[in-house]
Amino acid sequence: MAISNDIELIQRQEAELHLPRFDHDTAWSLGTTLRDLALARNHSIVIDVRRFGQPHQRLFYTALDGTTPDNARWVERKVNVVARFHRSSYQVGLYLEHLGKSFSERYNLPEEDYAAHGGCFPLHVTNAGVVGAVTVSGLPQSEDHNLVVEALCLHLGREYASLRL
Secondary structure, three states, X not given: OHHHXXXXXXXXXXXXXXXXXOOHHHHHHHHHHHHHHHHHOOOOOEEEEEEOOOOOEEEEEEEOOOOOHHHHHHXXXXXXXXXXXXXXXXXXXXXXXXXXOOHHHHHOOOOOOOOOOOOEXXXXXXXXXXXXXXXXXXXXXXXXXXXXXXXXXXXHOOOOOOOOO
């Protein structure tokens, strides 16, 4: 039952955490908010904020002390999930866990290119749809996800406590 509750809350997060606009300044603000939170908590994470397109345009990126190239690879794989499904990587992973299926079993896509693990969240612009993603890698997946949600709440002036997993 806990998985379905988490899925419902993530769906609520995705429905409510919409940006009025998304541009270079928005990406910088969101990225630096995440970086400030991570530094204050001594987190070793990679942070990526990008706009979708062909190719994707990375607008903010940082790798904090203690991260490795593996974290950057996890970011790419999580972003691929959000770009394809327009849902958070954690929601997709919990849905698969609920079904008892692997990513490749359910979607016939290579797991070396997709990671249905927490930490990547769709950037939805009001009246425009999903235009990009914000991603964190380096913490346990629920903490990666929660950190992104917290930063979005701070950016949007929303109460984090009611949206936290």
